[in-house]
Amino acid sequence: MSFYKQVTSKPWEYQAPVPGSGPETVFGSESEKIALTLFLVVVSVIFSLLTVTYYLRMDIGDWVPLSDPSMLWFNTGLLVVSSILFQYSRTKAQGEENVSSIKLAFFVGGVCAVLFVGGQLFVWQQLASNGLGVGSNPSSAFFYLLTGMHGLHLVGGLWVWSKTSLRLFGSTDVGDSRLSIELCTTYWHFLLVLWVLLFAVLANT
Amino acid sequence: MAIAVVLVLLVVGSVVFHFASPWWFTPLASNWGTIDFTINLTFWVTGAVFVAVNLFMAYCVYRFRHKAGHKAVYEPENAKLEIGLSAVTAVGVIAMLAPGLFVWATFVTVPEEATEYEVVGQQWQWSFRYPGNDGVLGTVDTRHISEANPFGINPEDPNGQDDILVKDPEMYLPVGKPVKALLRSKDVLHNYTVPQFRVKMDLVPGMVTYLWFTPTVVGSYDILCEELCGIGHHVMRGKVVVAEQADYDAWLSRQPTYAQLAGMSAPNAAAGQQQYAVCASCHGQQGEGNPALNAPKLNGLQSWYIERQLKYYQQGVRGAHPDDVYGRQMAPMASMLSTDEAVRNVAAYISQLPVTDAPATVSGNAANGMSIYNANCAACHGKDGKGSWATDAPNLVGMSDWYAYTQLNNFKAEIRGAHSDDDYGEQMVSMATAMRNEEQLNDVLSYINSLQ
Amino acid sequence: MAYVPLADQDHEHELHDPHTFITKYVWSQDHKVIAIQYGGTAILVGLVALGLSVMMRLQLGFPDTFSLIDPSSYYQAVTMHGMIMVVYLLTALFLGGFGNYLIPLMCGARDMVFPFLNMLSFWFYLLSVLILLSSFFVTGGPTGAGWTLYPPQTITPGTPGHETGILLMLISLGVFIVAFTMGGLNYVTTVLQARSRGLTMMRLPLSVWGILTATVLGLFAFPALLVSAIMMTFDLMLGTSFFMPAIMAAGEQLDYNGGSPILFQHLFWFFGHPEVYIVALPAFGLVSDVLSTHARKNIFGYRMMVWAIVAIGGLSFVVWAHHMYVSGMNPYFGFFFATTTLIIAVPTALKVYNWVLTLWEGDIRLNTPMLFAIGFIFTFIHGGLTGLFLGNVVIDLPLSDTYFVVAHFHMVMGVSPVLVVFAALYHWYPKMTGKMMNETLGKLHFWCTFLGTYAIYLPMHYLGFLGVPRRYYAMGSTDFIPESAQALNANITLAALFVATAQVLFFINVFWSLKNGKPSGGNPWGATTLEWQTPDTPPKHGNWGKDLPVVHRWAYDYSVPGYPQDFIPQNVAGDFGVSDDHDHDDAPAKHA
Structure with a gap:
C-alpha cells in the first residue's frame, strides 16, 4: 500500500488480514540499516547546524580567513582510499569469492582512516605551532571544532571497525560480518562526503 | 459527576476571579494603547473559547456518565464537523493575529521625529547617555571602558564630546515626545522594562538594540531588568521621570558632558587635609577609627565611595532615619563641607592615607562565612573583598568589623539604603538578607577579617 | 520477507529461562525493566526538582524567612528546577519510561529491536543524572544561569556556579543527548520495523504515534542543544568567542571578542521549542488512549488526530524564535514567527475538540485515570x-519575562503533562504489576493535585499582567506592585506546599497497592490495544509467549454496534463493523 493511501485509509473499516508471517515493516531491509540511516540523519543535522553557525559567525567582522594547510589534501586522499577499500570489501562480501582479499581490503581501509585521523592531528599541531590556537580567531576555532567533531565520528566508526576486524580475522568466512561490513561502508562513505563538504567550506572561506 | 460540577465551578470561579482581581495592568503611560487593545481583544476571544469548551466538556461528562445498560455511540469521525471547527478556529486566530501584526509593524518602524537616548546596562546598574547639542551620540567601544571613562566613549570622536552622561540610575524624558531608546550592555544580557510603557527589549553585549515609545503621563516610573543577568538581577533598578519639557531641560542642563568630566581637574588632597581636621577628632588622625566614639576606620576606602556617602549625608539620603543614631550625628558633620569640591578633596585625602590595621572584634565560623560570601557578596565586592569601581562596591578588607555589623543590620532593617535616592543602598537591603541571622552575619564578618 | 528482526530471532529457548537477580533487574535488556529503571530514576530526580521549587516558593511567599535560601541558591534552584523538570524528568519519563514500556507491547513485538543499545541508553541516562546532581556538591554549587543558559552570563563571574557547576551541566547534557539518541533510534526503528502482522501504521494506538513523533522531534532537536553545549564549552574552557562578545566583568576587560549571544539563543530555542512538543506529544497520545478506553468510545477523528500530531511536530521546528521576540534579534522576524506560532493553534485546537467529542455520546467511567485525563x-x-497571548508578538512585549510566562508554561508543559503522567500510571499500573491501585486514594490524589495546581497558576497569570518580573529573588520596593501581590504570593506558596505534600498520596498508593491491591487480571479496563492482551500480567520476558499476536483491527473498536462486549481487542479476528452487509456469525474469540 502506498504511503499516501496508508495514512488516508480509514482504519476502522474492515480489511481482510494480509497473509504472511513476519512483522509489518515500513522499509524492507534490516533494522540495523534503518537505524544507521536515522543516525546519519541526526549527524547531518549536527553538521548542518554547525555550518549555519559558521556562516553566521563569519559575518560578524573579526573573521580572519585561515589559509588551509596543504596537508589536508593528503588527508582527503587517505579518506578516499579508505572509502574505496571499504566499498571493495563490501562488494566482494556479497559474492564471498575471496575471503582473504575481503579481510585485507577491510583492514587496510580502516588503517587508512586511522592515518587520516593521525594526519588531522598533525595538521592541528602544524596550526598550533604557527600560533593559531583554538582561541586565536573564530576561523581557527571553527577549524578545530569542525575537524574535531568529524574526527570523533570517525573514531566511533573505527571502534566498530576494530570489533568487526577481530571477528573477521577470527573466522574463516564472512558470514557473520557481512552486515557489519555493509554498515561500516555506508558510514565511511557518509563521513567521506561530509568531510569533502566541510573541506570545501573551510577552504573557501 | 463531581468532576462535571467542579469544571463548571472552575469556569465560573475563573471568570469571577478575573473580574474581582485587583491585579491587572498598570495604568498606561505611553502611546501603546494599541497593545492594550490587542490584549483585550485576545482576552475576549480566548475567554469565550475557555468558557464554551469547558462548559461543553462538563455537560458531556454529566450527560454521558456511565449508567447501567447504556452503550456509547460508535462514531469514528465526522470530517465535516472537524473541518468546520478548524475553520472557525482559524478565523479566531486570524482575528487575533492580524491586529497584532499591524501593531508590531508600528513598533518596528520608529517615527522620524523620535529623539534618541541611550540606555547602558551593566551588572547590576543602569546608566544613561543623551546626545548633547549636536543631537548625535558619539561612538563607543567596550575597549575604551575604564574607571575614568565608564561609558567607553571614543575620546577621538567629536560627536561624543558633548554627550550628556548620567551615571546614576535615574533618567528623565519629556512628556508627549516620541523617543527612541538605544540599548547597550557592557557585560551580559539585560532587559530595559518600564511596565507602564508596555514595551521592553533586551540589551545585548556586542550590539545595539532599540525600542520606541511616546511617554504620555507625567510621573516617575520604575525601570526593571527583566532578563536574568546574574546574582543581582533582582536589584538592578532604576527610575524614569517623565517631566514637562521645561523640567526636563532643567534636569538635563544639570548633567555633566563627557568633555566636562574628562577635563575635570584632579582633586586637591592637600586642601582636603585641612578639611579633614574636623573628621580626625572622631575618626582619628590616620583615619584609623575609634570604636569608643562609634567612628569607623576610613583609611583603605576608595575616594568615590567616601564622596558618595558624604553627599548622601548632606542630602539626607543617609543619616536621616530616626533609628540611625550615629548616622544622625554624621549628617551635620558632612554638611560642614560646603562645596562639591571640598567633598572631593577630603575624599581624595582619606583615600591616600596609609592603611592601618583594624582589630577584629567579632568571632564566627569563617569557613561557613566564606561560602556565604563567595556565593552572594563576591559578585560585587570581589573574591578578594577589595571592591570595584565598576560595581560601585567599596573595599571591605581590613575595615572595622563592628561597623560593618551595624551597617548590615541597618540595611536589613531598612534604616540605611531604603531611601529612594540611595542608588546602590537598595541593592544592599536585599543582598544583606543573604545573612539570615546573627550567626551567619558573624561568620561572614570573620571571613572578611581573614582576607588580606 | 526473509528478514527476521533481532527481537524475534531464536531467543525462544532463553525467553523463559531463569535469570540471576543482576541480569533480570540491573543489567537487564528487557524493555519493561529498562522502562521502570528509566521511569524510577526520572521520578526520583523529579522529586529533587520538586524540592527545589518548594524552596523557591518559600522564598517568594515568605521572603527572607528561611535560612536555606540566599540569592545565590535561589537562582541555582531556579535553574536546576527548570532543567531537571524539562529534560531529566519529563523527556526521560515519557520516552525512556512510557516509550520503552509501551512501544514493544503496543506494537506486538517481543522487545525493542536493539535491546543492548536500549540498556546502554538507560545507563548513560543515569550517568547524566549523576553528573548533574554532583554539581550540588562542588565549589560554587550548580549553575544559576537559568535553564536557558544564555551567554555571556552563564560563564561570567556574576553568576552562581560559574566555577564548576556550568561545566558539569554542559557535560551532563552531552551525556543525556547520547543516551537519548541511543534510545531514540531504538524506538523509531522498533515502530517502523517490528510491528506485529496486521498492525499497519494507521492501526497504531495514538500513544505510539505521539511517542514516535516526539522521538523523531528529539532526534532532530537535541543536536542543536549538543552543538550549542559544545560551542559553549569551547568558550568556557578554550577561550574561543563563539557566543562571547567583548565584555567587562567586575571592571576588567575579558579576553573575548566578536561572539554573538543571540546565535546561542537561536540554537537553544531551535532545540527548546521542539522540546516542548517532545513533552507534549507523548502526553497527547497517552491521554487519547486513556480517554477512549474509559469513555468506552473510539477516539473521535483518529486520522485527524494522527495528522495533527505530525503537523504539530513539523510546525514546531519553525516557531522557535517566538521565545526571542524581545531578545534584540531582527524585529522583522517577529512577523514570521508570530504567524507560524498562531498557525500551530489550529491543529492543537482540533486535538482538544476531538478529545471532548470523544466524551460526547460516550459511556464515561469516572475512575482515577479518567479524572486525570479530564483534568x-x-x-x-x-x-x-x-x-495565544504570548505567541502574538506585540502582546509578548508587556508579558514576556513576567509571571504570566511562568504561569503559562507551567500550565501547558508542567501541570498538563504531569496530569497525563498520573493518568497513564493509574491506567497502566495494573499491567505493570498485576494489581489495581486504590481508587479512593487515587481520587483524593487527583482532587488535591488538580485543584491545588489551579490555585497556584491561575492567580500567577495575574501577577504577570501586573508586571511582576520572573526570576526575581525578591521584589524589593517598587511603585507599581501593591502590598496585596505579596499576600497573593503567600497564598500561591501555600497552595504549592499543599500540592507538593499531596504527592505523598500517590507514592503511598503505589507501594500499598503493590502488596494489597486487588488482582487486576490481564485487561481490567476492557481495553482493545495489544498490551492488554498479553498471556501473562505483568508480561514475561518476550511478552507474547510462543506466538506473536496477529492484528485484525484498529486500536479503537469500542462499543461496536451488534457486538456483545463493548470492546473488541485488536487481535480478535472477524469483521463486526458497522457496515451491516456482513453477517455476524463469527463468534468472538474469547480472550483470556
Whole structure:
C-alpha cells in the first residue's frame, strides 16, 4: 500500500488480514540499516547546524580567513582510499569469492582512516605551532571544532571497525560480518562526503 | 459527576476571579494603547473559547456518565464537523493575529521625529547617555571602558564630546515626545522594562538594540531588568521621570558632558587635609577609627565611595532615619563641607592615607562565612573583598568589623539604603538578607577579617 | 520477507529461562525493566526538582524567612528546577519510561529491536543524572544561569556556579543527548520495523504515534542543544568567542571578542521549542488512549488526530524564535514567527475538540485515570489559550519575562503533562504489576493535585499582567506592585506546599497497592490495544509467549454496534463493523 493511501485509509473499516508471517515493516531491509540511516540523519543535522553557525559567525567582522594547510589534501586522499577499500570489501562480501582479499581490503581501509585521523592531528599541531590556537580567531576555532567533531565520528566508526576486524580475522568466512561490513561502508562513505563538504567550506572561506 | 460540577465551578470561579482581581495592568503611560487593545481583544476571544469548551466538556461528562445498560455511540469521525471547527478556529486566530501584526509593524518602524537616548546596562546598574547639542551620540567601544571613562566613549570622536552622561540610575524624558531608546550592555544580557510603557527589549553585549515609545503621563516610573543577568538581577533598578519639557531641560542642563568630566581637574588632597581636621577628632588622625566614639576606620576606602556617602549625608539620603543614631550625628558633620569640591578633596585625602590595621572584634565560623560570601557578596565586592569601581562596591578588607555589623543590620532593617535616592543602598537591603541571622552575619564578618 | 528482526530471532529457548537477580533487574535488556529503571530514576530526580521549587516558593511567599535560601541558591534552584523538570524528568519519563514500556507491547513485538543499545541508553541516562546532581556538591554549587543558559552570563563571574557547576551541566547534557539518541533510534526503528502482522501504521494506538513523533522531534532537536553545549564549552574552557562578545566583568576587560549571544539563543530555542512538543506529544497520545478506553468510545477523528500530531511536530521546528521576540534579534522576524506560532493553534485546537467529542455520546467511567485525563483537558485548554497571548508578538512585549510566562508554561508543559503522567500510571499500573491501585486514594490524589495546581497558576497569570518580573529573588520596593501581590504570593506558596505534600498520596498508593491491591487480571479496563492482551500480567520476558499476536483491527473498536462486549481487542479476528452487509456469525474469540 502506498504511503499516501496508508495514512488516508480509514482504519476502522474492515480489511481482510494480509497473509504472511513476519512483522509489518515500513522499509524492507534490516533494522540495523534503518537505524544507521536515522543516525546519519541526526549527524547531518549536527553538521548542518554547525555550518549555519559558521556562516553566521563569519559575518560578524573579526573573521580572519585561515589559509588551509596543504596537508589536508593528503588527508582527503587517505579518506578516499579508505572509502574505496571499504566499498571493495563490501562488494566482494556479497559474492564471498575471496575471503582473504575481503579481510585485507577491510583492514587496510580502516588503517587508512586511522592515518587520516593521525594526519588531522598533525595538521592541528602544524596550526598550533604557527600560533593559531583554538582561541586565536573564530576561523581557527571553527577549524578545530569542525575537524574535531568529524574526527570523533570517525573514531566511533573505527571502534566498530576494530570489533568487526577481530571477528573477521577470527573466522574463516564472512558470514557473520557481512552486515557489519555493509554498515561500516555506508558510514565511511557518509563521513567521506561530509568531510569533502566541510573541506570545501573551510577552504573557501 | 463531581468532576462535571467542579469544571463548571472552575469556569465560573475563573471568570469571577478575573473580574474581582485587583491585579491587572498598570495604568498606561505611553502611546501603546494599541497593545492594550490587542490584549483585550485576545482576552475576549480566548475567554469565550475557555468558557464554551469547558462548559461543553462538563455537560458531556454529566450527560454521558456511565449508567447501567447504556452503550456509547460508535462514531469514528465526522470530517465535516472537524473541518468546520478548524475553520472557525482559524478565523479566531486570524482575528487575533492580524491586529497584532499591524501593531508590531508600528513598533518596528520608529517615527522620524523620535529623539534618541541611550540606555547602558551593566551588572547590576543602569546608566544613561543623551546626545548633547549636536543631537548625535558619539561612538563607543567596550575597549575604551575604564574607571575614568565608564561609558567607553571614543575620546577621538567629536560627536561624543558633548554627550550628556548620567551615571546614576535615574533618567528623565519629556512628556508627549516620541523617543527612541538605544540599548547597550557592557557585560551580559539585560532587559530595559518600564511596565507602564508596555514595551521592553533586551540589551545585548556586542550590539545595539532599540525600542520606541511616546511617554504620555507625567510621573516617575520604575525601570526593571527583566532578563536574568546574574546574582543581582533582582536589584538592578532604576527610575524614569517623565517631566514637562521645561523640567526636563532643567534636569538635563544639570548633567555633566563627557568633555566636562574628562577635563575635570584632579582633586586637591592637600586642601582636603585641612578639611579633614574636623573628621580626625572622631575618626582619628590616620583615619584609623575609634570604636569608643562609634567612628569607623576610613583609611583603605576608595575616594568615590567616601564622596558618595558624604553627599548622601548632606542630602539626607543617609543619616536621616530616626533609628540611625550615629548616622544622625554624621549628617551635620558632612554638611560642614560646603562645596562639591571640598567633598572631593577630603575624599581624595582619606583615600591616600596609609592603611592601618583594624582589630577584629567579632568571632564566627569563617569557613561557613566564606561560602556565604563567595556565593552572594563576591559578585560585587570581589573574591578578594577589595571592591570595584565598576560595581560601585567599596573595599571591605581590613575595615572595622563592628561597623560593618551595624551597617548590615541597618540595611536589613531598612534604616540605611531604603531611601529612594540611595542608588546602590537598595541593592544592599536585599543582598544583606543573604545573612539570615546573627550567626551567619558573624561568620561572614570573620571571613572578611581573614582576607588580606 | 526473509528478514527476521533481532527481537524475534531464536531467543525462544532463553525467553523463559531463569535469570540471576543482576541480569533480570540491573543489567537487564528487557524493555519493561529498562522502562521502570528509566521511569524510577526520572521520578526520583523529579522529586529533587520538586524540592527545589518548594524552596523557591518559600522564598517568594515568605521572603527572607528561611535560612536555606540566599540569592545565590535561589537562582541555582531556579535553574536546576527548570532543567531537571524539562529534560531529566519529563523527556526521560515519557520516552525512556512510557516509550520503552509501551512501544514493544503496543506494537506486538517481543522487545525493542536493539535491546543492548536500549540498556546502554538507560545507563548513560543515569550517568547524566549523576553528573548533574554532583554539581550540588562542588565549589560554587550548580549553575544559576537559568535553564536557558544564555551567554555571556552563564560563564561570567556574576553568576552562581560559574566555577564548576556550568561545566558539569554542559557535560551532563552531552551525556543525556547520547543516551537519548541511543534510545531514540531504538524506538523509531522498533515502530517502523517490528510491528506485529496486521498492525499497519494507521492501526497504531495514538500513544505510539505521539511517542514516535516526539522521538523523531528529539532526534532532530537535541543536536542543536549538543552543538550549542559544545560551542559553549569551547568558550568556557578554550577561550574561543563563539557566543562571547567583548565584555567587562567586575571592571576588567575579558579576553573575548566578536561572539554573538543571540546565535546561542537561536540554537537553544531551535532545540527548546521542539522540546516542548517532545513533552507534549507523548502526553497527547497517552491521554487519547486513556480517554477512549474509559469513555468506552473510539477516539473521535483518529486520522485527524494522527495528522495533527505530525503537523504539530513539523510546525514546531519553525516557531522557535517566538521565545526571542524581545531578545534584540531582527524585529522583522517577529512577523514570521508570530504567524507560524498562531498557525500551530489550529491543529492543537482540533486535538482538544476531538478529545471532548470523544466524551460526547460516550459511556464515561469516572475512575482515577479518567479524572486525570479530564483534568488534563481543562488545564491544557487553559495553558493553550494563554499561549495565544504570548505567541502574538506585540502582546509578548508587556508579558514576556513576567509571571504570566511562568504561569503559562507551567500550565501547558508542567501541570498538563504531569496530569497525563498520573493518568497513564493509574491506567497502566495494573499491567505493570498485576494489581489495581486504590481508587479512593487515587481520587483524593487527583482532587488535591488538580485543584491545588489551579490555585497556584491561575492567580500567577495575574501577577504577570501586573508586571511582576520572573526570576526575581525578591521584589524589593517598587511603585507599581501593591502590598496585596505579596499576600497573593503567600497564598500561591501555600497552595504549592499543599500540592507538593499531596504527592505523598500517590507514592503511598503505589507501594500499598503493590502488596494489597486487588488482582487486576490481564485487561481490567476492557481495553482493545495489544498490551492488554498479553498471556501473562505483568508480561514475561518476550511478552507474547510462543506466538506473536496477529492484528485484525484498529486500536479503537469500542462499543461496536451488534457486538456483545463493548470492546473488541485488536487481535480478535472477524469483521463486526458497522457496515451491516456482513453477517455476524463469527463468534468472538474469547480472550483470556
